[in-house]
Amino acid sequence: MKNPVKTLLSVTLGLSLLTGCTANTESEELGVINTQPTDDVAVTNPPETLDLVVSILPQEYFVRKIAGEKAEVTVLVQPGSEPETYEPLPQQLTAISQSQAYIALGVSLERGWLSKIESLNPDLVIINSGEGVPLIPMVEHHHHHDHDHDHDHGHSHGEDGLDPHIWLSPQLVKIQAQNIYQGLVELDPENQAEYQQNLDNFLAEIDQLDTEIRDNLSGIENRKFIVFHPAWGYFAQEYDLEQIPIEVGGVEPSAAQLGQLVNRAQAEDIRVIFAQYQFNSRTAETIAQEIGGEVVFIDPIAPNWSENLLKVSETFANTLK
Structure with missing residues (x-):
């Protein structure tokens, strides 16, 4: 596997990530979200604490x-932002450029962000957590119902046609975790043993989550x-499900579709x-009304990644018959 640190991201524009995170009052003035651990006990960051930037909450x-x-x-991506139209504020870019490292997903949306950030801080270390992750194509609107497992045979959408939602597959997150670990060790080799132990614990957590799902x-x-939005392609592929999207790339279906x-x-x-x-x-509600069904909300970018994926699997188990 290539070293994920300072890897140039050979990605193209056109796909979207999702949103996340609650801003504190002081950070809101800068347009930057500084998250803190969600444990009950407050943590005071020592002077040697690494100053890192990520794109979305699951990465945090x-x-x-x-x-x-x-x-x-x-x-980076704030709550309420539309993934297709999100752009970092100038104040965000300035603040982020002063960080030590940017941990990227390595998907197309970040290309524009990285060029802006790197122009402000050429010394910023880029850790590509998506290095070595096999990407699948996004699917377009479905016109047929005689194909099995369309998540494997979907058509491309957008410039690179690839699905950016790589954090929704536990097995792919194990690859991302290894890349994050390698980046942290290069930034802070003195604490390698602690990072290794934490990585081992996290990988065990992922294995347990996979079993429960x-x-x-x-x-x-x-x-x-x-x-509605095809965020669950990797999850569907991993657990032998078939995702049928309503909109793709911000384009809603025609009346015929x-x-x-x-x-x-x-x-x-269904x-x-x-x-x-x-x-x-609205469109999801229209379809639900036509079929005499209901709309159920699931969140691909909830802050507690493990708990959220388990909850989603429970929701699927209770609603798919």
């Missing part, structure tokens, strides 16, 4: 698991689900339409 969870109390993490999903017979989705849902006895709070749920 990964970094905290491995770095422990030795990092202060700034989350598989147990939750083992009894599902109809493994197809309709979702909407009718086809309704017909497909009725033909395959009664739940999944949505997320970051997007308008």
